[in-house]
Structures are given as structure tokens and as C-alpha cells.
Amino acid sequence: MQMEFTRKFNKEQSSNLLSQAIFKFLPYWPLFIGLIILGAGSAWVYLRFTTPLYETTATLLIKDEKKGAVESKTIESLDQLSSKKIIENEMEVIQSASLIHDVINQLHLYAPIYKKAEFKKISAYSTAPVQVQIEAPDDIEPIENIQFKFNRHDSSVVIDDKIYPVNTWISTTFGRIKFELNVSGKKEDGGEYSFSLIKPKSVISSIKQRLKVTTSNKMTSILNLSFIDEEPKRGEAILNELLLVYNKANVQDKNILADNTLKFIDERLKSVEQDLKGIEGKIQNYKSQQNAVDIGPQGRLFLENVSNNDQKLSDINMQLAVLGQVERYVNSSNNAIGVVPSTLGVSDPTLSKLVEKLYASELEYETLKKTTGENSPTLIAVVDRIEKIKPSIINNIQSQRGSLLATRENLSATNGMYTSVLRAIPEKERELIEINREQGIKNGIYSFLLQKKEETALSYASTVTDSRVIDKAQSSDKPVSPKKKIVYLSSVMIALLLGMGLILGRESLSRKVMFRYEIENLSELPIIGEIGIEASNDPIVISEGKKTFVAEQFRKLRMSLNYIGINSKHKKILVTSSISGEGKSFIATNLALSLALTNKKVILLDFDLNNPSITSSLNVHNEKGITEFLMGESDIHEIIQQTEHNPNLHIISTGNLPSNPTELIMNGKAEELISYLDSSFDYIIIDTAPVMPVTDAYVLSQLCDATLYVVRHNFTPKVFVERLDANNKINSLNNLAIVFNGVTARGIGGSGYGYGYGYGYIYDDRNSRKKLSYPGS
Structure with missing residues (x-):
């Protein structure tokens, strides 16, 4: 029945992936908002300083011997030298380096001209007052950013305070060049321009990368040419010249x-x-x-x-x-x-x-x-x-x-x-x-x-x-790259992914237990409660009429005890953990107080004979206790104390710390003590030492009806929980269940959901289930 309960309990807790995702990331919404704003700002800067690219297209009909597009018989009979083309070959010819080389020389693309703009330079192919022609383009030595100005009055070009006439071959340090008046350019004084000299083979490579030649479909001999360039006019000139050179x-x-x-x-x-x-x-x-x-x-x-x-x-x-x-x-x-x-x-x-x-x-x-x-x-x-x-x-x-x-x-x-x-x-x-x-x-x-x-x-x-x-070549009105919608959408997606990565890196990659589902993945044991952090840091969080968040969590933990078999006949509960500091004494003390509030007679035993803490929490004396009884120096009535917090709650402190606690616990007096208390009290809560340093918990667990194993958020190493099932098969803890302690609020400012799931299901003895809304979520 224990294993069946465990499988059903954990399976139901893991069923809703969407809820888990919301639970995991929603508490960090301020982080996501900040990253989205940062991403959108980065996208704006990218769009502001990235040169837009335009697409230029043209359409060409080829006379193909396998397809249509046959010219008139009269012209064909006169043109005895005509040879019908294979469309695939012509696609390669149009993109050939030889034709592109002719286009480059004709349009002087080896000497691009730019105009200085805010924070960047832009192409001035169609607006510059002059174009630069090189006498021997194939012998160009690459050089960048040659600054010049145009003088409208005498149609001259000024470079480094030297005046050069237009439409005349001149000798310069970078070769023989000629400045030709640009028919479509703006003949204005001033304006900072620059030109660069690029080897034709580099320009050929650049053009080939941006040129695409495709067919409309397999049944036609129509070629669709497209070219991507930052200046639409230059793109049109390149495609038109390429078609002209091809036909020539x-x-x-x-x-x-x-x-x-x-x-x-x-x-x-x-x-x-x-x-x-x-x-x-x-x-x-x-x-x-x-x-x-x-x-x-x-x-x-x-x-x-x-x-x-x-x-x-x-x-x-x-x-x-x-x-x-x-x-x-x-x-x-x-x-x-x-x-x-x-x-x-x-x-x-x-x-x-x-x-x-x-x-x-x-x-x-x-x-x-x-x-x-x-x-x-x-x-x-x-x-x-x-x-x-x-x-x-x-x-x-x-x-x-x-x-x-x-x-x-x-x-x-x-x-x-x-x-x-x-x-x-x-x-x-x-x-x-x-x-x-x-x-x-x-x-x-x-x-x-x-x-x-x-x-x-x-x-x-x-x-x-x-x-x-x-x-003929015609350019798009709007740039094809970058596309604003895609850039902004991508920036938002990157921001979301970055936020998720930061959260997962912080929480999921931790070696400590962070989430309830991590416990469920590491162990098959049931988790019967989640306990949060009390803001006041008071070790006592349960009292008559107190309705704090943590107090309600202990009340729900008290209710969940029924589902691990705790009742009037089976009432002995052991509380332990992996290592010191996980809050087992806190859980034991407040669980005992919660049970006492139901008018049940409850006794709390501080069996942590190595590092006791309950005595100071409940403000009781520690002159005589468990140690003295186990050593035969005191009887039971001398060590039982009533607490001031609730008349139904009694306590047996540790007494003086012994040098050999494990041997003392195994001398048979512990069975005598628990047997007597079983007949006198409605509930027995035993706080014992953690299982990692000593074996006290394994000895005492055999005398109890259930064992609550405390796992603390962001404190308990995952490896301890991972080994829990295997270790429990060797050194069994009786009727073991887990309490997830120290569950804090998640997110920026700690105002989000907790590290638990928020809800789950528990099963009664008839296998019917009831929805259990766990706190901390």
C-alpha cells in the first residue's frame, strides 16, 4: 500500500507541466520585463545603425531547346548562327565571373563612393556628384576611406587640399584615375564624401553572393534574377547592366x-x-x-x-x-x-x-x-x-x-x-x-x-x-533586411530565453534541493507537507488562534498524518533529517504543538543526544532527562515536564549529554520508556539526531509507527535525497515520509510563488483522492 500511495502521489504532482512552468518563471516577472526592455532597446539600436538592404528583381526569357520561347521562323531562318540554349547552362553563364567583371568595369563598382552620415556612412552611388574610374582596374591596390569634396563652381574634386579636374585622367598615389560627373548625382558644394578601391575579384565574390538566378518553374524558360543591395538604384543598375552584358x-x-x-x-x-x-x-x-x-x-x-x-x-x-x-x-x-x-x-x-x-x-x-x-x-x-x-x-x-x-x-x-x-x-x-x-x-x-x-x-x-x-530591374519599396517585426520579436524571444536560462542556471543547476519536483525525481517516498519560513524567526509558530501562513501549513501537515497511518492506535512519530540544520527540531516542536491544540495529550521527546535544541525553544529545564532515565538514575515521572505553551503538551528533555548516546539508546530502556508513554499519551513525537552522523534514528525508528524525514530548501544536498531510497533498504526507517521545510517565496523581492508545487492529491485508505493545496506556493 505504501508503494502504491507513493506512485499515485508523485504522479499526480508532476502531471501539469504548464502549471510547473508558470510556477517556475512567473515569480521572476520583473526580471523578464527588464530583459525585454533591454532587448527591445538593443533591437532599436541595431535597427538604427544597421544599413537596410533592398531586393532588386528582373525577368529574362531564354530560348530553350527543350521548352517554349521559340522565336519566329523568319528570323530563325535568317539567323543561321543561332543556337538554342539550355536553361540550366544560361543560369550559370549569367552568374559567371566574366560577365560580372564586365559589369563591374562598366559601372565602376571597384570604387564605391560613400557619404558620411550620423554615426555611419551610407552608399552614394546615385547621389554623389562624381564617379571614380580607374585606368587599370585589375591592378588595383586596395585602399579605404579616401576623403574628398566636390566644388560645384569649377567642377573639381578636392583631396587633401589638392584640386583635381573632372573628366580628365590624372596620376595619383593610388594610380591613374578619372573623376567623371555623375549624371544623376547632386552637384552641391561641400558634403563629405569618400571612396575606396577594391580588387575586382573581391567585388565579383560579393556580387555573386548576393545574386540569385532561378526559374519560374520547370516547364518554362523564364529566369528570375534577384539582387540584394543597400542602395536600390545601384541594385537596379547592376541587374540591368548584367542583362545588357549577357545579351551583348x-x-x-x-x-x-x-x-x-x-x-x-x-x-x-x-x-x-x-x-x-x-x-x-x-x-x-x-x-x-x-x-x-x-x-x-x-x-x-x-x-x-x-x-x-x-x-x-x-x-x-x-x-x-x-x-x-x-x-x-x-x-x-x-x-x-x-x-x-x-x-x-x-x-x-x-x-x-x-x-x-x-x-x-x-x-x-x-x-x-x-x-x-x-x-x-x-x-x-x-x-x-x-x-x-x-x-x-x-x-x-x-x-x-x-x-x-x-x-x-x-x-x-x-x-x-x-x-x-x-x-x-x-x-x-x-x-x-x-x-x-x-x-x-x-x-x-x-x-x-x-x-x-x-x-x-x-x-x-x-x-x-x-x-x-x-x-527590367525594379527594387522593392521596403527593405528586405533587417525586418523590424522579426528583429523586435527575436529580441523578446532572446530576452525570455535568457531569463529562463538565468533562472534555471541559478535554481536547477544548484547542488542543493530547490524544488519539490526535484525530491520527487530523486526519491519515490511521499512528500506529505511543505513548511515555509516564519518572518519573525520565532521557533514556536503554533498557538491557540494563530492563523499565520506557516501555522496553517502545520495544520495541513497534521491532517496529512492520517494518510501515512497515524491514528489512535499508531501514534508514535519519529522526526529526523540528513544533516544538522535542516529544521527537524522545529518541525517536531511545532507539529507537537499543533496536535496538542486538538485537545490531545502529546509528549515530545528530545532524543537528539548529540545536539539538542528543543529545551531552549520551549523554555524548560534540562537537569534531568532522557540520559538520566536510560542510565537508570531517574524514573519516568521525574523527567516528564509540562510546557507553558499548552497544557496538553509535555516534554522530556535530553538531560546531560552522554559520551556514548547510541549504545545508551540500545540498552533496552528506550523501549521501556516509549512503551510506557504509549499507554499514557495520545501522540508521541520523537526528535532524534540526523541520520548522516549517527545511527540513532534507525534504532528509534523501529519503535515508532512513522518517520518524518525533513528536507530543507536550498540546504539539503541533492545527493542525500538521491541515496535515501537505497540507504533505507539497508537501514530501514519505518513508514518513511518527507517534509519539505524552509520553502521560501521565489522571484524578485520574494513576492512570487514558492518552491513547492502549490497543490497535489492525497489518498485515503479507500483509494479515493482529495485535492490538497500545499502552502508555500
Whole structure:
């Protein structure tokens, strides 16, 4: 029954976590209010001195080969150099260091200008009267906070009392620079400005961190660009310039290929034209020498058939020549940019795309090499990309070359058949046919080159970008960071968490028992009462008609004795504790007085033969007492005294302190004394020594019906309570229950809830429960 009561009692006390939290932290509300005010003040200071950031967005439509966004067929047919884009690749291109580097140089972002404001400096990109341009941005030596002023009257800049004209290159200690008038800036005298010089690669890294490129969804080829910057106008300028540079690079790539193709065609046309002139002269000379020999019907038929075959052979030879040219470019490029070979005449579009990718990657490599180190992850990634493209091109060339050589062999065999037919034709006519055949081949090549030149010229003239800006850059009206609501809310949350941490650190991390639930977690024994601190420090807190808070707590403790089996037949109660100073004598004395107030005859025994204190508390003499009775020097009637506090309360003091109290208690006289008192009194309260120094309590507990074990708030070490259950199994204390003593008010000023739970449940013999509101809460 004892264990069942214990489990139910403790389980009910731990059920309401919310109540526990309120109980734990609410008493410290002034601390939380102070921390919240401090946190809100810190948040205000943070918002006051933190530069707000704005988000700029833009939208770009890309012509993707897997998605929509296909331009009109007319434009597409004219733009022979167009190559549809893969959206994922273009996302990387837009964020590439090479494009961002061009944006930085165009907008002079390597030399940001600031204006001095209260306690901080703010960006003056759009408001400064001038912009700073560096002649060699890639050679910049970083320098910060170069102060200058603008003179509106003569449009000059003053640095360290030196006057510099605008729109003119000047030599300074930090390089050759030029101050350009800012079209949108304020042309006002005075005003303290400053500029810094930053290496482009550092600016590239900063921009890439704040630039985000995403797609609307997987089914579209629309890119959403967003950029975070402290100045909205600068953010818009960066995004707009980035889109412009991207489109220019797209067109430039096409134009480079077109230029190389036209150059190749012109060179071939000159060569074929010279060959044709030579052949025409050869025909004229042959006819003159042979007296105007003409080709007969059989010769014309042969010439017609063989011309088609020769044209095919010519096309194949041209493709093989182009493949050889591309192969030499790939093998000799070594990541360095060169003259891109034309892929004119090659029927496989994959090769053209691979060559275009290789050129774009080499161009990016050349740009990055100027702005980043050799071990830069970005540069290494570009080199890896180039090394992956090259084998793909070589494999493609080898595959096409094998196919073309096989086709050429078949065509050559066909030509052999035609040649055998030619032997049947008269010799003079046959020679003329050979000359005309050669002329036909050259004419075919010439016509083909003229056609391709016209197509390339049209494509060059109608070159359009493979993207279109849907929405130009536009900045948000309100800053995206810091957000006031989130900052203030975070400051409040941090204040609350800090307050909780301080309280938990002070109370929960203490090695002493602070809370009732700590006792319940450490021991399975029931807690039948909580006793607070009496403000008067009077050891006697119980008297007739007294209704103080602590007096009511003792009355509730008295009531709780019924639930550990104390009644008219079982009335002997032992009071002990772990160590001295926990208030066991205080509990024993006032519990005895509380029982005496019920018109019950109560006797209090001061069995603490090591350090007695009850005698002085109740103002009784100590000439004879328990020691004298145990030694056989006095009888029972001589040692029983009546107290002046209540006629129903009697006391037996310790008497003179013995040298061997434990042996004295075990001599059998203690059983005789308690047996006699059991027949004469309604309640027997025994105050004994703490269990840690001596074993007196274990001996006397066997003579009693219940043992009250006193645990004092912020005094009793937790380890003693933790060992209580295990020790009690070895040296049993009869019918053991805990009284939580010294429970103080919690919180700032001691006006909050106490360290107990405030309420719990107790069980009677019929297992029905009654709500028990414990004091100290």
C-alpha cells in the first residue's frame, strides 16, 4: 500500500507541466520585463545603425531547346548562327565571373563612393556628384576611406587640399584615375564624401553572393534574377547592366563565328576563282589547237553523270578539311583563346555547338585569369569544363571522319566506273570532257561558296540575341533586411530565453534541493507537507488562534498524518533529517504543538543526544532527562515536564549529554520508556539526531509507527535525497515520509510563488483522492 500511495502521489504532482512552468518563471516577472526592455532597446539600436538592404528583381526569357520561347521562323531562318540554349547552362553563364567583371568595369563598382552620415556612412552611388574610374582596374591596390569634396563652381574634386579636374585622367598615389560627373548625382558644394578601391575579384565574390538566378518553374524558360543591395538604384543598375552584358556577349559570340566563316569563304572563293580562270584558258587553248572540237551526245551524258558524283566528292573533301581545321584548333588551343575555325559545310549541328561552347569557355578562362588566382575554384571549374569539352569534340570529329572516308571511297569507286565508259569516246573529245569535268567541279564549289557567303552575310546582318528582357530591374519599396517585426520579436524571444536560462542556471543547476519536483525525481517516498519560513524567526509558530501562513501549513501537515497511518492506535512519530540544520527540531516542536491544540495529550521527546535544541525553544529545564532515565538514575515521572505553551503538551528533555548516546539508546530502556508513554499519551513525537552522523534514528525508528524525514530548501544536498531510497533498504526507517521545510517565496523581492508545487492529491485508505493545496506556493 505504501508503494502504491507513493506512485499515485508523485504522479499526480508532476502531471501539469504548464502549471510547473508558470510556477517556475512567473515569480521572476520583473526580471523578464527588464530583459525585454533591454532587448527591445538593443533591437532599436541595431535597427538604427544597421544599413537596410533592398531586393532588386528582373525577368529574362531564354530560348530553350527543350521548352517554349521559340522565336519566329523568319528570323530563325535568317539567323543561321543561332543556337538554342539550355536553361540550366544560361543560369550559370549569367552568374559567371566574366560577365560580372564586365559589369563591374562598366559601372565602376571597384570604387564605391560613400557619404558620411550620423554615426555611419551610407552608399552614394546615385547621389554623389562624381564617379571614380580607374585606368587599370585589375591592378588595383586596395585602399579605404579616401576623403574628398566636390566644388560645384569649377567642377573639381578636392583631396587633401589638392584640386583635381573632372573628366580628365590624372596620376595619383593610388594610380591613374578619372573623376567623371555623375549624371544623376547632386552637384552641391561641400558634403563629405569618400571612396575606396577594391580588387575586382573581391567585388565579383560579393556580387555573386548576393545574386540569385532561378526559374519560374520547370516547364518554362523564364529566369528570375534577384539582387540584394543597400542602395536600390545601384541594385537596379547592376541587374540591368548584367542583362545588357549577357545579351551583348550572346550576339558577340555569334558575330565572331560569322566573321570567321566569312573570312574562310572569301579565302576559298579567291582560290577557286583563280582555278576557274586557269581552266577556262585551258579549254580555249585546247579548242584552238584541236580546231574547235566539241563534245558529242555520249560525252555530254557522261559529263552530266560524273559531275553529280564529283560534286559529292567535293563536298566530302571540304567537310574533311573543315574537320581537320577544327581538330588542329582543339589540339593546339591549350585553354588559350584563338581564331575560332568555321564549321561551314559540316552537317552535324552537335559539332558546331561543341565548338561554340569551347570558345565561350576559353573566353571566360581568359577573363578569369586576369581577376583571380590560378588556384581559384571558379578558374579550376572552367578548366575542368574545357577539358571535358575537348574529348567530346575529338570523338565527334573521328566519328564523322570515318563516315566521310567510307562515303568518299564509294564515290571514288563510282567514278572509276564512269572512267571506264570514257575510254570508249574518241581521244580528242575525251580530253575535252576531262577539262570540262574539272571546270564543272570548280563551278559547283564556287556556287556553293557564294550561296554560303550570302547566307552568312544575312545571318550576320540579322543577328539577334537568344534572350529577351521581360521586366527590367525594379527594387522593392521596403527593405528586405533587417525586418523590424522579426528583429523586435527575436529580441523578446532572446530576452525570455535568457531569463529562463538565468533562472534555471541559478535554481536547477544548484547542488542543493530547490524544488519539490526535484525530491520527487530523486526519491519515490511521499512528500506529505511543505513548511515555509516564519518572518519573525520565532521557533514556536503554533498557538491557540494563530492563523499565520506557516501555522496553517502545520495544520495541513497534521491532517496529512492520517494518510501515512497515524491514528489512535499508531501514534508514535519519529522526526529526523540528513544533516544538522535542516529544521527537524522545529518541525517536531511545532507539529507537537499543533496536535496538542486538538485537545490531545502529546509528549515530545528530545532524543537528539548529540545536539539538542528543543529545551531552549520551549523554555524548560534540562537537569534531568532522557540520559538520566536510560542510565537508570531517574524514573519516568521525574523527567516528564509540562510546557507553558499548552497544557496538553509535555516534554522530556535530553538531560546531560552522554559520551556514548547510541549504545545508551540500545540498552533496552528506550523501549521501556516509549512503551510506557504509549499507554499514557495520545501522540508521541520523537526528535532524534540526523541520520548522516549517527545511527540513532534507525534504532528509534523501529519503535515508532512513522518517520518524518525533513528536507530543507536550498540546504539539503541533492545527493542525500538521491541515496535515501537505497540507504533505507539497508537501514530501514519505518513508514518513511518527507517534509519539505524552509520553502521560501521565489522571484524578485520574494513576492512570487514558492518552491513547492502549490497543490497535489492525497489518498485515503479507500483509494479515493482529495485535492490538497500545499502552502508555500
